[in-house]
Amino acid sequence: MSQAQIVFEDVVKRFGDTVAVEKMNLSVEQGEFLAIMGSSGCGKTTTLRMLAGLESPSEGEIRLNGERINELKPSERETPLVWQSLALFPFLSVIENVEFGLRMRGIEPAERKRRAMVWLERMEIAEFAERQIDQLSGGQKQRVALARALVTEPPVLLLDEPLSALDANLVVRMQGVLSRLQKDLGITFVYVTHSQSEAFAMADRVVIMSQGKIEQVGAPLEVYRQPASRFVAEFVGSNNIFTGKVAQTNAGQVQMDTALGVIHASGVQTAPLENGEDIEVVISADNFEIDAVPPENGEAIPCNVVSEEFIGTVVSLLLETESGVELKIQKQQREIAELDLHIGTTLWVSWSPDAVYVLPK
């Protein structure tokens, strides 16, 4: 296992009395695509800015390739950033923007023009080289920003919500561009976003932050299926969270009383549970089975349809049990079409004990 490329060790950042980042410990491997996610004000952008040297940590140490970089000025680091605002220089042409980093390093005009052209071609915007920035579309500006950051061939690229200003189609397209670029270059990407779909689509690992603290670090699927805390469970996607008390446990099999009735869970890996202990469980919205008639074997709960939301191929349903518990369910549109649903229709909902995930304490 190689040495971690970027290390945050007990990093704290305070602004006056406010703590923006609290005791952060994080290491990033060379060549990894790491996404840092959280709602606004969670400290994700501050983390990125500390890495670029635009903020300095109040405590702790940040290391790049094993060397402490706390005291380095932004201009002394090889950590170019793609800005949320893009921050392209409006008084320079496209190619002059891309050349900027090379010019600051004292590279000869002919050489820097050649190297800038290579990147413009790679980003498929070579034809716009002599244009002014305000003559470009959003997607083209995005590519200029990427070329400008990458032209110096840095070991790490930092990205601060780079796609937030683009429309939905373009976001998906740029996600593809970024993913491929990161694989081809083999350099580390640290990507800050509030968008779960962006993070999950591209990242090798995801960091979930809340109020300056890391809630969970893991592969996207792991974070999605095994949230480390209630916060993560609520933050990522459409999870149903139920609180209850343990009724019976036996070697990973747990039976509990919740608002939804008695729930069985299997394969529970959480620390041993006591009978009567408070417990929180998660059932992901896509883990339910629904049927128009009661199933012949096994248990199912009757629910009424409260609302239906159609998002492309997936349909989001909000159901309510007779006792008033709300359930979020996601199904493929094709499956739903067979059921002929209306608001108020009664459905029979069931799930497998494997689908019940017990939240760690």
Next chain:
Amino acid sequence: MNADRVIRWSIWVYLVLVFAFVFTPIVTSVIFSFNSDRFPTVPLGSFTFKWYETVLNDPDFWKAARTSMLVCVCSGVLATFIGFCTAYTDFRYQFRFKGAYIALALLPPTIPLIILALGMLAWLSKIGASGQVWSIIIAHTVLCAPFAMGVIRLRLQQMDPDLESAAWNLGASEWAAMKNVVLPFAMPALISAFCLTMAVSFDEFTVSWFVSGLNKTIPVAILEVLQGTVDPQINAIGTFVFFTSMTLVVIAQLIFSYRSNQN
């Protein structure tokens, strides 16, 4: 439909009246500068360049013109520099009493000119610096810097604060970022502030009259001529001053609005 027409015509009439009110005296002065009669009366005499010839052959006028040019260029440069520094500190830094700092920087034009002039005279003579060309330069720099600051501050407010950080992030030192990002961005405002402060300095009378001593600027020279006689060469000088100032102000406006719109 009809009401629209009425409103449109009223606006036009209003506009014509405003311009007439503002420009009639100036136009009158320009017309009389080409009139052969000694006194400004109607009907006019014949067309002549006589008064311009008198002015151009007057060594005192040339001396005053040289002083005025020197003063307005020097105080324009200094005021633009100081104005840029204040505007940049406002843009870049957050600190306590910043409001007071800005208010203080903008103060000079709000002080009655006569008070400012008296203060300048008292202070400059105390430090033994009154009656020199550079006494006028100092005084005009103080008077003009706030105008420069206002114009430059307006421009810097349009600048994405990330722009400077982006330059650092790409390897530019603070000085390199200033030279390659902040100054180019602010350039239209710098040029326009320079023209504007030159115009203010070129026109300024009160302060100049108090601190200039023997180094008369053009407005001071005009007053001295006027005190002696009523001489149509005043109209000629006035026309010259008016067109110089207007040219500077128009250049300032054009550059500022053209370049700002572009970005």
